[in-house]
Amino acid sequence: MPEKSKYKIVVLGDVGCGKSALVKRFVRNEIVRTYDPTIEDKYVKKMEFRGNLVELEIVDTSGKVCRFRGFGLGNLKKNGNYWRISS
Numbered sequence: 001m002p003e004k005s006k007y008k009i010v011v012l013g014d015v016g017c018g019k020s021a022l023v024k025r026f027v028r029n030e031i032v033r034t035y036d037p038t039i040e041d042k043y044v045k046k047m048e049f050r051g052n053l054v055e056l057e058i059v060d061t062s063g064k065v066c067r068f069r070g071f072g073l074g075n076l077k078k079n080g081n082y083w084r085i086s087s
Helices: 019-028 064-067 071-080
Strands: 004-013 040-049 054-060
Touching: 004 019, 019 040, 019 054
Parallel strands: 004 054
Antiparallel strands: 040 054
């Protein structure tokens, strides 16, 4: 039986750069054609990766979250992997 692992992913980036569109395409295979500002959305995607079952909990943030003090990419670089999305 394949091993099941859980991972948490937080998507960060500038306001309006396409974070939500990217997440919705990945999770739902949905193409977003209109801009709808995000406050915060959470998604779960279960999939097989390299023969193992994985569960991804994805938090889609507003671009404003990056402006909060102490929540920058420098902290993420020290504590794990990240993707930076910018326009």
